[in-house]
Amino acid sequence: MKNNELSRRKFFKQALAASAVAAMPTIWTNAMSGKMPQPTNKLASPSERVNIAFIGIGFRGGEIANELYNTGLVNVVALCDVDMGAPHTQKMISKFPDVPRFQDFRQMFDKMGNQIEAVSVGVPDHAHFPIAMLAIHLGKHVYVEKPMARTFNEIELLMKAEKKNPKLALQMGNQGHSEANYFQFKAWADAGIIKDVTAITAHMNAARRWHNWDVNMKNFLPAEPIPSTMDWDKWLGAANYHDYNHDYVNGQWRCWYEYGMGALGDWGAHILDAAHEFLDMGLPYEVNPVKLEGHNPYFFPMSSTILFRFPERKNMPAVDVTWYDGVNNIPSVPEGYGVSELDPNIPPTGTGKIQPAKLNPGKIIYSKELIFKGGSHGSTLSIIPEEKAKAMASKLPEVPKSPSNHFKNFLLACKGEEKCRSPFRVAGPLSQVFSLGVLAQRMNEQLLFDREKKVITNNKIANELLSPAPRKGWEEFYKMA
Numbered sequence: 001m002k003n004n005e006l007s008r009r010k011f012f013k014q015a016l017a018a019s020a021v022a023a024m025p026t027i028w029t030n031a032m033s034g035k036m037p038q039p040t041n042k043l044a045s046p047s048e049r050v051n052i053a054f055i056g057i058g059f060r061g062g063e064i065a066n067e068l069y070n071t072g073l074v075n076v077v078a079l080c081d082v083d084m085g086a087p088h089t090q091k092m093i094s095k096f097p098d099v100p101r102f103q104d105f106r107q108m109f110d111k112m113g114n115q116i117e118a119v120s121v122g123v124p125d126h127a128h129f130p131i132a133m134l135a136i137h138l139g140k141h142v143y144v145e146k147p148m149a150r151t152f153n154e155i156e157l158l159m160k161a162e163k164k165n166p167k168l169a170l171q172m173g174n175q176g177h178s179e180a181n182y183f184q185f186k187a188w189a190d191a192g193i194i195k196d197v198t199a200i201t202a203h204m205n206a207a208r209r210w211h212n213w214d215v216n217m218k219n220f221l222p223a224e225p226i227p228s229t230m231d232w233d234k235w236l237g238a239a240n241y242h243d244y245n246h247d248y249v250n251g252q253w254r255c256w257y258e259y260g261m262g263a264l265g266d267w268g269a270h271i272l273d274a275a276h277e278f279l280d281m282g283l284p285y286e287v288n289p290v291k292l293e294g295h296n297p298y299f300f301p302m303s304s305t306i307l308f309r310f311p312e313r314k315n316m317p318a319v320d321v322t323w324y325d326g327v328n329n330i331p332s333v334p335e336g337y338g339v340s341e342l343d344p345n346i347p348p349t350g351t352g353k354i355q356p357a358k359l360n361p362g363k364i365i366y367s368k369e370l371i372f373k374g375g376s377h378g379s380t381l382s383i384i385p386e387e388k389a390k391a392m393a394s395k396l397p398e399v400p401k402s403p404s405n406h407f408k409n410f411l412l413a414c415k416g417e418e419k420c421r422s423p424f425r426v427a428g429p430l431s432q433v434f435s436l437g438v439l440a441q442r443m444n445e446q447l448l449f450d451r452e453k454k455v456i457t458n459n460k461i462a463n464e465l466l467s468p469a470p471r472k473g474w475e476e477f478y479k480m481a
Helices: 008-016 026-032 059-069 087-095 105-115 125-137 152-164 180-190 232-236 262-278 386-395 406-414 424-443 460-464 475-479
Strands: 050-055 074-080 118-121 141-145 170-173 197-204 286-293 303-310 319-325 362-367 371-374 382-384 447-450
Touching: 050 059, 050 105, 059 074, 059 087, 059 118, 059 141, 059 406, 074 105, 105 125, 118 125, 118 406, 125 141, 125 152, 125 475, 141 406, 152 424, 170 406, 170 424, 180 262, 197 262, 262 303, 262 319, 262 362, 262 424, 286 424, 303 424, 382 386, 424 447, 424 460
Parallel strands: 050 074, 050 118, 118 141, 141 170, 197 319
Antiparallel strands: 197 362, 286 303, 286 447, 303 319, 362 371, 371 382
8 A cells, every 4th residue: 555554454463463573673682681761760670561652752752752751661662753853753753762652553553553552642632532443442541642532432442441351451631630629629528628619710811823823814724735744644644634734733733623622622621620520410411501712613612611511420519610711801809709829730731831820720720618729730729718728727627748749650550469440430520521622612612411411402413522533544443342
């Protein structure tokens, strides 16, 4: 076939077959013998390390790769990126010069599947699913960056695959699930401090990549020459075909409904993760785009206010979650909120450092008796106003410290020593909430959702977009679950 691609029939036949153990090439033995650059932490012995392939090695993918490597718990056995050789991938290539490199994850698994135990998936949102699904199908542990996948059905299929493969460590990258916020929220919920929550305000008001774009765009972007280092067809994967343009790649993909999930998919997990899990929120029955400024068919609005409505659950009351994004789309705050401090632990947005703003990324949680103020990622909650916090101080439980960060937690789970804190069964429904929110943004209409049947009942087009057809040639991945 063109570009030396394996035929799909041959590839999937090989992927399904048990691979014979092949002799290790010199580059492999060099990596095993410690000739690679050393990590920050002391390396575990070779037999104690996880043999890992990094898929996506520039930008966020490269950051994930470094975090995993710096635990000292991995042998890096393969690098994969569709733009192998571009400036943003050179740093990782230079760090692991003797490690085999691939532009096609399918070829990587075909040639080295028997040498790979785990993979990290640090690629654009639209490409998460086929990589993660094939890795699971081949019995590999998977660390996939948030959101788990771009569409509701892709997430559903990944959760289904997790159920069929209970021995695999399958972790969504959501650092806050291994930091102080996670353990505090759990301890406070278990102690009855956080209870009877009826409303949550979540907000992320930093500038985004598309905020200076023309919302009156009439079509997708014009074709540009494809960089010589890039395989554009493989970058597109299962997504709809569009001609290459630089404003689709290198982080710009987050702007487009076709490829990313906007501010909600980018920051929602870091802000709402613990509340969603420990309040057993599941899926909403209604998603309402209360306010969309600059709505258009191609990329995300300039600002969005989205209301998610969740029903009563067990002994918990119904709860409304309202999401605010956009520079000037600032929610109101309760009396006694205080100063909006900028937590130094909150990472940059991708377009630069977060600047002190009227309201920095975080949430306000309203219960029947208390109000909690929190930030993003690992930032802990505080009770407001201050007078109420002082009155509650003696009732607050001790919060355990995290035994491992999110990356080490994944690798220890691969080794059977810990359990993933953000497994697909936990991260999946949270990611599906965001996929529904993105559909409400895209349609600019209220969506009514049947939580049991998992269908949208009032909008046929939106319901079809829960499970859009993959691009021709990528259908097999959707049959693996």
